[in-house]
Amino acid sequence: MYLSIFLTTACIIFYQYQLSKANLMPSGNVDHIDNEIPPPPLYIITPTYKRPEQVAEITRLGYTLKHIPNIFWLVIEDATLQTPQLTRQLKRIGIPFEHLTAPMPNKFKKNKVKPRGVSNRNRGLDWIRANATDGVFYFADDDNTYDLQIFHEMRYTKKVSMWPVGLVTKYGLSSPIVRKGKLDGFYDGWIGGRKYPVDMAGFAVNVQFFLSRPKAEMPYKPGYEEDGFLKSLAPLNNTEIELLASQCTEVLTWHTQTKKNQPASNLDLKKYNGTNLVKLRDMIV
Numbered sequence: 001m002y003l004s005i006f007l008t009t010a011c012i013i014f015y016q017y018q019l020s021k022a023n024l025m026p027s028g029n030v031d032h033i034d035n036e037i038p039p040p041p042l043y044i045i046t047p048t049y050k051r052p053e054q055v056a057e058i059t060r061l062g063y064t065l066k067h068i069p070n071i072f073w074l075v076i077e078d079a080t081l082q083t084p085q086l087t088r089q090l091k092r093i094g095i096p097f098e099h100l101t102a103p104m105p106n107k108f109k110k111n112k113v114k115p116r117g118v119s120n121r122n123r124g125l126d127w128i129r130a131n132a133t134d135g136v137f138y139f140a141d142d143d144n145t146y147d148l149q150i151f152h153e154m155r156y157t158k159k160v161s162m163w164p165v166g167l168v169t170k171y172g173l174s175s176p177i178v179r180k181g182k183l184d185g186f187y188d189g190w191i192g193g194r195k196y197p198v199d200m201a202g203f204a205v206n207v208q209f210f211l212s213r214p215k216a217e218m219p220y221k222p223g224y225e226e227d228g229f230l231k232s233l234a235p236l237n238n239t240e241i242e243l244l245a246s247q248c249t250e251v252l253t254w255h256t257q258t259k260k261n262q263p264a265s266n267l268d269l270k271k272y273n274g275t276n277l278v279k280l281r282d283m284i285v
């Protein structure tokens, strides 16, 4: 009698334990929820600049990144001064971050097509050289869309990993071409003589590999930023490029673009002094 009660109780406890474990483990990811070793650090380099959409974009990206363990977010503004609303929001999101500034050099500001986000990303690379010793880094623009799965995969990159990016050019896609399990060129609506016709959102780099290439940096060359940076990592054989997202058969990142908004017009203080609108005005970038 007592034995059967004991056995039944033990069975129920074991069953509940299995259930709770199943709930904790999101399907298909290779993360470390059930073992003790923390995953290698993942550095996210995000260029950003002051505009009406800035805090909204950073909020969306930040709460995506918040799901990822052992992450460090380098948010680098194309500006000489930090935007206070951005600093405030970064603290509020609550993941480890550094808010840096790196203005675009004046000589490029006059260009019709500007090298957007290059000074920021190079500042991020300098930070990695000065502070990081292992792990992986990834350039995540503030306005793109990221499936969590890609972060879990990219953080084990040995040298350089690549995967497809949605919403790029007339093909709606930019991707490595995989034939018989091997990298066999690139699919992108604009090749432009590039060795690596890939999108910024479509590759990650190992920190130690990067540190072994002291001259690696991103060129101020619109359209050729990814290509120039990847070429600066030479020597890198195509066979060493790791193909993620199930051998490049899934789209886990998208090059989304946000509609531009008009800058907010001034608040009429004669009319609205003493109201909530005075405080709200300071929230607007």
Ligand code: UDP
Pocket (backbone or CB within 6 Å): 046, 047, 048, 049, 077, 078, 114, 116, 117, 118, 120, 140, 141, 142, 143, 257
């Ligand atoms: N960016 C920047 N300075 C600029 C324009 C853009 O730092 O003057 C950043 C922007 O926040 C984004 C990245 O650089 O993270 C790419 O810019 P954008 O999204 O405008 O380029 P697109 O996606 O249209 O190529």
Ligand code: MN
Pocket (backbone or CB within 6 Å): 141, 143, 144, 256, 257
């Ligand atoms: Mn963009």
